[in-house]
Amino acid sequence: MKYFYSFFYLSVLLSLSANSQSNLLGTWYLDHIIKDEVVYNNYYNDNTIFDIEFTDTVSFGDYLEFNTGHGCNASNGIYIPTSNEITIEIVGTTLADCLTTPHAQYETLFLDELTYDEGATSIIYNYTLTGADEEEVLTLINEASGNSLVYKKQQPNTLLISTWWLHQIDIPGNSIIDIPQMDAPNITFTNNISTFPILPEVNGFGECEIFNANYSISFNGSNNIQLAYFVQSLGGCPNMSYESTYFQILADESSNFFEFEIINNGSTLILTDLLGARLIYGDTTLSIEENNMDNLNISIRKNPVENQLRLDFNNSLLTNNIEYQIYSIEGKLIKSSDLKHNTINVEYLNSGIYFIHFLSIGKRKSIIKFSKK
DSSP states (O other), rough: OOOOHHHHHHHHHHTTTTTTGGGGOEEEEEEEEETEEEEOOOOOOSOOOOOOEEEEEEETTTEEEEEEEEEEEEEEEEEEEEESSSEEEEEEEOOOOOOOOOHHHHHHHHHHHHTTTTOOOSSSEEEEESSSSOOOOOEEEEEOOOOOOEEEEOOOOSSSEEEEEEEEEOOOOOOEEEETOOOOOEEEEEEEEEEOSSEEEEEEEEOOOOOEEEEEEEEOOOOEEEEEEEEOSSSSOOTTTTTHHHHHHHHTTTTTTTEEEEETTTTEEEETTTTTEEEEEEESOOOOOGTTTOOOOEEESSSSEEEESEEOOGGGGGGSOEEEEEEEOOOOOOEEEOSSSSSEEEEOOOOOEEEEEETTTTEEEEEEEEEEE
């Protein structure tokens, strides 16, 4: 069914709903999307905000204005509310390229729902308001698709893009592997895009080796992560107990398409592969002494590297006694030094793949793979 509204009809609606729209005014933050009865939570507010702001600003011939942020873009438009419906029309949308970052994939999902209209000029949503004050929830139900955008007054703070510490490995038919308390195997999802393939990077630690890979996010019946191009250092671990199992689950491209969920108020990440193996992570290490090990926000400006490794980070890190270590792909330590500048000389390295990881107060913090030309 198509909906076409004349200027006169919209003006009448505006006059009839002058009071009913007041409870919509202000900024609402996207909490989750419900599509085909599947919930896709907003885990992607790490460097972008998914929100919508309904204003009482009048323009475009007595229509009310709204704007919405999504991924690395934003849209604005006009809306007409009644007591239980909102009619919106998108006027303009920015067209920045988010590449393949996770928030870019979520933006696509969001825009598909925001603008789904079966070819109509205007889009009609039924809406409900529940709760009160900071707990208030706004649900927009697209009349054409039946799917929902659910907003709250509070911005969600559960993030996928961070460091997660492995707590358990659960493989069907096998005993659960509990990670020893003093160990700190982990996985870090980033928004850093590699040169090839053009995908975001993921890295982490096992018992003594480090790894790097690429990943992609998709939304097809569930929240999914797929890993590719898994590479690990090859130094060899004495008395290794669980690392080979952990790395095999991550590296096996026949099964490492994971359904993921973040539970317990954002403190637990569960990755379940196609064979049913589950990797259970927490937002802190199991070690009480190391439970404040936040990931350092360090990235490489240009990769592959020629003679100088140029880093992006907040200069305040230089006062935190950061140490860096460069390893070969075989796991051999090549250089260890204090981080004093935002450039590191690597002219002496042969062409190939290397890992650099950064430590604060002697603890693992962040690792990056780079290629030397």
